[in-house]
Amino acid sequence: MEKNVQQFPPFREPQAPAVHEEHGHHGHDEHHHDEHHEHAEPGFITKYIFSTDHKVIGIQYGLMSLLFMLFGFGLMLLMRWQIAHPGKAVPLFGPVLEKMLGQMASGGVISPELYNSFGAMHGTIMVFLGVVPLAFAAFGNYVVPLMIGAPDMTFPRINMASFHAFFLGGVVMLVSFFVPGGAAQAGWTSYSPLATTIPTNGQAFWLVGMVLLITSSLLGAVNFIATIIQLRAPGMTWMRLPFFVWAQFVTAFILLLAFPPLEAAGLLQLMDNVAHTSFFLPTGLAVGGRLADISGGGSPLLWQHLFWFLGHPEVYVLILPAMGIVCEVIANNTRKPIWGYKSLVYSALFVGFLSFIVWAHHMYMTGMGQTIATFFQTTTMIISIPSVIILTCLFISLWGGSIRINTPMLFVLGFLPMFGIGGLTGLPLGLAAADLYLHDTYYIIAHFHYVVAPGTIFALFAGVYYWFPKMTGRRMNEFWGRVHFWCSFVFMNIVFMPMFMQGIKGMLRRMSDGGANYSAARVPGAIDTLPDSVMHLNTTILWAAIGLGIAQIPFIINLFYSIYHGEKVNSNNPWGATTLEWQTPTPPPHGNFTVEPQVARGPYEYSVPGAAKDFTPQNEAGGPPAPATHAH
Amino acid sequence: MSESHSVNIKGTIRLCSVVLLVIICTTAMMIGISFAQLTWPLKVTFILSVAVINAFLVASYLMHLLSEKKMVFTVLAFTVFFFAGLLGLTLWAMADFPVGTTH
Amino acid sequence: MEIPYTTQVRPDTGLYNAKLGIWLFLASEVMLFGGLFSAYVLLRVGSPEGFWPHGWLSVTLGTVNTLILALSAITTLLAWVACKVNDFRQFKLFHGLTLVLALSFLCIKSYEYHDKWIHYEIHLKDGRIADGHLEEQDEKTVTISGRIIPGDQEQLLYDLRAQKSIPRDEIKLDRSNILKMENYGPRHNTFTAIYFTMTGLHALHILGGCVVIGFLWGPGSRMWKTDHARFTNRIEISGLFWHFVDLVWIFLFPVLYLT
Known part of the structure; x- marks a missing residue:
């Protein structure tokens, strides 16, 4: 087991004895290896497309979501060009756009409608097809069963179905660019009645795509919760779970219970679009100056409530897994236990719980009454407490550690202040009075991008660099990893920091010309004019965004090059980690563990005084006795 | 499996007939109330309370929720709480608008 | 495993x-x-x-x-x-x-x-509302089995039990008299x-x-x-x-x- 280092492709079954034991049970157990016959080398399709192995599914999710993130990033670059140089043809890609999208990009210029499409799809793709699948489904699928000492997810075929639903949803979203009228244009929040009255079929595609993605998340969430509850290895008590598993557990519950109301809302809006009902369309709605031919009687605010009932918990879906990754990397690279493990766990649970009752702080602009606004301001302020506790625990964990600075650790060290900025700038938005001014300006864009882009996505990069050796048996190049980090870090800040200023100066978001007309229409020197210094920042941001794009090239090359040519790891546990995923063969075979691990200690036993090494794996015998909650 | 009730078809049929009988009665009651001369809020309250009894029967006996484990209850309790939050807070938000505005 | x-x-x-x-x-x-x-x-x-x-x-x-x-x-x-x-x-x-x-x-x-699906609410040009099940229709006429509701009692449409005071009948309508005709579909x-x-x-x-x-x-x-x-x-x-x-x-x- 020690020296069992495998070459790529990483999913080959090693000839470990445990695998052969399964043959005795073929007759009555068709559930989890009917697609896998260990002797006959499975074909490409069964192995990589119809696989039920949680590790393959994790990697499928990972690659798909990275691709979608790149695509979403591309949309953003096009939008930034349009903002900095409104009405000018896009260089290089202009003719391609015109050829693919026709009239909407005539002359290679991004029309306002196309800009709206890109805006809506950038948000949708980044959130639902990029970050959530990468953070929750990809890392969760690959790492969680390994961390808890399970052979696979509880329902491997449902797991596969979940990926296929995700894939289909992604395809539907992409196809929507090419339907008459173009992709959805009503923003990623898809507010009614705008979403119903814009004449494009893309909206219906968007809704169908969302229903598929929600179904995928739902299947995934059921699977994750059941896995974490049912398949923990003997001795793996709740308080011995690595924090990453806890984070995924809470995330799964959020997805399970917050997503369905949006699915319901999606179905209702689909009915509005396709069957011409009026769930979200008010009486007397006028479109283009004429009374719309609808029955009316619906409520646009109902959509917002149902949307944000998911929308806010979704923020924690984005951030919790990232915090989990950060926690693992910090413990591993500071070589000391995480400070305040229990506080972290209870904070995560509390965040998950509270995230269901704060949603209307996205809706102060709807003119809600004082009482209800006070309620939501209060819960919003309360929910910031556990978030701060989590961040504080992570910061204090650095204290006094002999920190190993490697690429994953660099990204994590970048995450901490960046997420801090994102979180703290969110506080004014949680208070109705400040929110009324800042909402719908670039301030809000800067705020949530600080949370998600240099926050969550940095943590996800850390995760890729950190678990890459487990997935392939090779490390990613350290030098190019550092280049990737420093360039990303610098450009990321140049992109988003100026937006705070633009927002505070009053630059509105969602304007396809970046506020050029708005600014010019005002009398020069008047109070609410956007000064040139603010408008010029658009150019700065554009070039920084291009730089950010270029900074990802080393990562992409490094990722694929290292699969075949990276430095081989010389043990199953190259980082000297304590958690169970490093105590398997590398890469782990189908079924994961050669012997069922017996967990004897907590997740972060680094530098224990008197121990032989500076880390003690969870399955090393001789730990304190488990509290007698789990008789196996 | 750890089912607490004894397993035999005859006993189950007896339990089921009782449940079915009660469901028939409660359904008849709901229909009766719907024809009664009451104001709508009262009517809705009465009818829904009877429906809750009905649902309780199905959940606790047919879905044998009564003998279910703590884990299941915890999950369901959270679900019901969040549903109540969704409905209650949305209703509250829709009812609480500054004077003189419409929505 | x-x-x-x-x-x-x-x-x-x-x-x-x-x-x-x-x-x-x-x-x-x-x-x-x-x-x-x-x-x-x-x-x-x-x-x-x-x-x-x-x-x-x-x-x-x-x-x-x-x-x-x-x-x-x-x-x-x-x-x-x-x-x-x-x-x-x-x-x-x-x-x-x-x-x-x-x-x-x-x-x-x-x-x-x-x-x-075959239940129609038909607004007539004289303000009355015909409401009932479609029996047959051609280019000129529409025949429904239902009731004619006076224009000032539109609320009767929403309470079927109160509507029963008006007798049910076979009603033949001229298409030229029809303002708007819509079935009881989702919309x-x-x-x-x-x-x-x-x-x-x-x-x-x-x-x-x-x-x-x-x-x-x-x-x-x-x-x-x-x-x-x-x-x-x-x-x-x-x-x-x-x-x-x-x-x-x-x-x-x-x-x-x-x-």
């Missing part, structure tokens, strides 16, 4: 995997229908006084469907018990009954849908919209249940011999889903038909 607890229960939770899985799934279903019920409540509360329809749906058919579903819930339970006492004949009988009941539910439901008003959406989603669940029950009754029942414990669990799991579908109907019936 194999996946444990597929049939045995895990000691500390007292559950086998699929049992936990189905309850988690049902929890999310509660939130799904919860979202729709919330929408229903808000639409109803927000509708102007006297314009929320009462009595538009046939209570008789609704009651029959309620009883059909209750009965089918009981037969699924009996099928599961038959599995546990190892009586294959009884299992086939009860599970087959469930399937038949489920299909008859769907038949009645589609009859109700059809009934709404008619928010009540028909939520009615079709909620019962439609519920019917989809019934259809899904039929597929699963049909599979377990037919080809899936081969597992009876090969892995009896697991098959019994499958019947229990599918039964739990089926009971949930019944539970949703228990609320849909009073909410849509009675109040």
Whole structure:
């Protein structure tokens, strides 16, 4: 087991004895290896497309979501060009756009409608097809069963179905660019009645795509919760779970219970679009100056409530897994236990719980009454407490550690202040009075991008660099990893920091010309004019965004090059980690563990005084006795 | 499996007939109330309370929720709480608008 | 390593995997229908006084469907018990009954849908409203069997019981007199919209249940011999889903038909 280092492709079954034991049970157990016959080398399709192995599914999710993130990033670059140089043809890609999208990009210029499409799809793709699948489904699928000492997810075929639903949803979203009228244009929040009255079929595609993605998340969430509850290895008590598993557990519950109301809302809006009902369309709605031919009687605010009932918990879906990754990397690279493990766990649970009752702080602009606004301001302020506790625990964990600075650790060290900025700038938005001014300006864009882009996505990069050796048996190049980090870090800040200023100066978001007309229409020197210094920042941001794009090239090359040519790891546990995923063969075979691990200690036993090494794996015998909650 | 009730078809049929009988009665009651001369809020309250009894029967006996484990209850309790939050807070938000505005 | 607890229960939770899985799934279903019920409540509360329809749906058919579903819930339970006492004949009988009941539910439901589909509200140019089931139509005329409601009593449309004061009749209308003609489809008003959406989603669940029950009754029942414990669990799991579908109907019936 020690020296069992495998070459790529990483999913080959090693000839470990445990695998052969399964043959005795073929007759009555068709559930989890009917697609896998260990002797006959499975074909490409069964192995990589119809696989039920949680590790393959994790990697499928990972690659798909990275691709979608790149695509979403591309949309953003096009939008930034349009903002900095409104009405000018896009260089290089202009003719391609015109050829693919026709009239909407005539002359290679991004029309306002196309800009709206890109805006809506950038948000949708980044959130639902990029970050959530990468953070929750990809890392969760690959790492969680390994961390808890399970052979696979509880329902491997449902797991596969979940990926296929995700894939289909992604395809539907992409196809929507090419339907008459173009992709959805009503923003990623898809507010009614705008979403119903814009004449494009893309909206219906968007809704169908969302229903598929929600179904995928739902299947995934059921699977994750059941896995974490049912398949923990003997001795793996709740308080011995690595924090990453806890984070995924809470995330799964959020997805399970917050997503369905949006699915319901999606179905209702689909009915509005396709069957011409009026769930979200008010009486007397006028479109283009004429009374719309609808029955009316619906409520646009109902959509917002149902949307944000998911929308806010979704923020924690984005951030919790990232915090989990950060926690693992910090413990591993500071070589000391995480400070305040229990506080972290209870904070995560509390965040998950509270995230269901704060949603209307996205809706102060709807003119809600004082009482209800006070309620939501209060819960919003309360929910910031556990978030701060989590961040504080992570910061204090650095204290006094002999920190190993490697690429994953660099990204994590970048995450901490960046997420801090994102979180703290969110506080004014949680208070109705400040929110009324800042909402719908670039301030809000800067705020949530600080949370998600240099926050969550940095943590996800850390995760890729950190678990890459487990997935392939090779490390990613350290030098190019550092280049990737420093360039990303610098450009990321140049992109988003100026937006705070633009927002505070009053630059509105969602304007396809970046506020050029708005600014010019005002009398020069008047109070609410956007000064040139603010408008010029658009150019700065554009070039920084291009730089950010270029900074990802080393990562992409490094990722694929290292699969075949990276430095081989010389043990199953190259980082000297304590958690169970490093105590398997590398890469782990189908079924994961050669012997069922017996967990004897907590997740972060680094530098224990008197121990032989500076880390003690969870399955090393001789730990304190488990509290007698789990008789196996 | 750890089912607490004894397993035999005859006993189950007896339990089921009782449940079915009660469901028939409660359904008849709901229909009766719907024809009664009451104001709508009262009517809705009465009818829904009877429906809750009905649902309780199905959940606790047919879905044998009564003998279910703590884990299941915890999950369901959270679900019901969040549903109540969704409905209650949305209703509250829709009812609480500054004077003189419409929505 | 194999996946444990597929049939045995895990000691500390007292559950086998699929049992936990189905309850988690049902929890999310509660939130799904919860979202729709919330929408229903808000639409109803927000509708102007006297314009929320009462009595538009046939209570008789609704009651029959309620009883059909209750009965089918009981037969699924009996099928599961038959599995546990190892009586294959009884299992086939009860599970087959469930399937038949489920299909008859769907038949009645589609009859109700059809009934709404051919029900028209016709605004005439003189301000009166003709309301009833379409009998026949050609290029010149439309014949319905229903009532003519005076223009100043439009509220009567929303209360079928009060409408009965006007006698029902066969009415022949000239197309040139018709201002607007619309059937009671989803777009008619928010009540028909939520009615079709909620019962439609519920019917989809019934259809899904039929597929699963049909599979377990037919080809899936081969597992009876090969892995009896697991098959019994499958019947229990599918039964739990089926009971949930019944539970949703228990609320849909009073909410849509009675109040």
